[in-house]
Amino acid sequence: MTTPVRLALLGCGTVGQEVVRLLHEQATDLAARIGAPVELAGIAVRRLGRDRGDLPVDPALFTTDALGLVKRDDVDVVVEVVGGIEPARTWLVEALRAGKSVVTANKALLAEDGAALHDAAAEGGADLYYEASVAGAIPLLRPLRESLHGDTITRVTGIVNGTTNFILSAMDATGAGFAEALEEATELGYAEADPTADVEGFDAAAKAAILASLAFHTRVGAADVYREGITEVTAADMASAKGMGCTIKLLCIASRGPDSTGTESISVRVHPAMIPLSHPLASVGDAFNAVFVEAEAAGQLMFYGRGAGGAPTASAVLGDVVAVSRNRLARVRQASESAYADLPIRPMGEAVTRYHVSLDVADRAGVLAAVAGVFARHDVSIATVRQSGRNDDATLVIVTHMAPDAALAATVEELRRLDIVRSIASVLRVEGGS
């Protein structure tokens, strides 16, 4: 009998319990695929004796001493599904330095301090896998870091947060406002009691950092990502988007290209944006995730699936467990982090995008000329203008061509100070068109 691969599980919430279940149910298949059986050496939890359903596991495996478990000599692979920065970082750094393979779903830690983990992995000669950290079960990181290695990725555009996609899909479908849609999401279990990480875009920003790092062979951290959440998206914005044949999605966008001085650099941002209904991402509804990848030779690719949930995330975790276990048996480790390109990161002001600006204006002669003049002064070219209403109700809707974000922001700032502009009803970036 081959020596089993011994696994320490840190965390036993929704995902952890599914991992335990799958390890049990698929034991025979996993053993055949790996070439050795997988055994649970221990499960670290915050509190013992909590109800964890009918987990098919020896109760003696539970411990509250995660660090002690990680350090045990009979542990080969550490699976972390706890989340958060500390104490997860301490545990994983300890494991990696000791040469133990790590499989983690911890996007916050990877985005905040991925360097600490990669460095520890290099030091210990250990594997660090994290497919489950972005887009749940969708096999995305491996394609990015392996399949597309012969190509140059130019842009990654993704819907990577299920909660906000559920909320925006509901606003689109029912005309509800943000607060109402959030309430529905909370009731249905799609939003947490404290939804800040999701609705303010922190979760998506962490994932954007991970995706950009892999796509562009450059260390990108959460702090490098421009971030705007969806709390200020209104029912009127959504209606306006629909009127233009668009919908609004919270997008993570990572792109590379020459900046204004011609230097190759990258831009990583998360914000709500209007996209045309004809764009493949527009039809990604509910809590689904999808990531659209553009590469020089491969062209356009899309990956679609469930971005969260116990079973989908556990599927991604176990795929990584099989990979690192095989590597251990073959006594090899996966190629370490690829950050050779080390491209500079462009500030948001230099990101190139389009704006949709909706203005309540006085209906008198010369208004359009004055407004157009402001755009021209900032070198922002106007693509379309639509005027509706009369008298006190006149509305101007302007969509621009591509321009640097700073120029667009300055334009809006100046419009705000204009006499004839009563108020700025909405400003939204527009993506996914030409």
Place this chain on the structure above:
Amino acid sequence: MTTPVRLALLGCGTVGQEVVRLLHEQATDLAARIGAPVELAGIAVRRLGRDRGDLPVDPALFTTDALGLVKRDDVDVVVEVVGGIEPARTWLVEALRAGKSVVTANKALLAEDGAALHDAAAEGGADLYYEASVAGAIPLLRPLRESLHGDTITRVTGIVNGTTNFILSAMDATGAGFAEALEEATELGYAEADPTADVEGFDAAAKAAILASLAFHTRVGAADVYREGITEVTAADMASAKGMGCTIKLLCIASRGPDSTGTESISVRVHPAMIPLSHPLASVGDAFNAVFVEAEAAGQLMFYGRGAGGAPTASAVLGDVVAVSRNRLARVRQASESAYADLPIRPMGEAVTRYHVSLDVADRAGVLAAVAGVFARHDVSIATVRQSGRNDDATLVIVTHMAPDAALAATVEELRRLDIVRSIASVLRVEGGS
């Protein structure tokens, strides 16, 4: 300076030329990603001196002696983009046995005699990679054979042939018949002069065999795949599909599950089928490919992108070149073929599907009762019946519930012999619903 990885390229058509171009353009990046430069050791072609554009390559590298090139001691990796069974098989078996890594796009060879290649790879301790063989640039095989290894894949449904998808999309959009749409596809370069391999489903069947092998850890060859092409799909079929809120696609479907005796087994088939417009595959237009994967824990996943063309295919080839080159430097090889499950393959008659049957019938009392009686005798349950027209023009359109293909076929056979049935206008399988 690290010793370079030396590459023999077999074939220099559209894909081969793109491979040469990308190797040249991305030399620096490839070297950084691999950890060593990649050099072309030679390019085997059928005829020297043919115009191959301005390839950035020393003309002395060209040779007509492919076998001699493969055998050279200074060749580490063999890239084959020639296609066909022989002489490709001889070259690749020779290379693998000699311990050279092989990257191939040859779906026909893999489906016809994958065993010969896998066995040679095991014998020589060499890598065999073939991402480009299915769905061009879409990273699909690696996710199937690695990312989803912790899960049980239950079904793979794909549009994997661009030519037929272009033809069917044109028929759907314009109402054209098959012959007319094929002519357009040929003019635009989407169909070859001899379109048999595409329109008769041979190409899709080869890909189905490769997908099923990976998804179900079982050796599946082209001969195991039930195959029907699209040459008999008519404009009337397409119109009828549209009337039901569906479209017609050439699908490859590989599924696993218990057969009638309860034995876990697999079914692999390629045929045109009606799918509802709400199905994610329905909107895959033109020459695009997409593969829909269902797994127990991961749920539904979809992969979308360009399935053919020089640059997309070359992107997939180079992704594999990076992987096998890294493996060589690390002195490891990828886990070999995984065929441990060795599931039996169900004959088409036992595949479970639904039928859409359109009958021209005499309009007289008792017709529906007689027709329904035939379905009942074969234990095929009817989901919907639609009757239109009167007198000599009466048409009955029947959609069934799920039933074994043999029972459906026998039902249609008996209907054909029925007096009151003037003719059977069309019989199409229906997929992607419940």
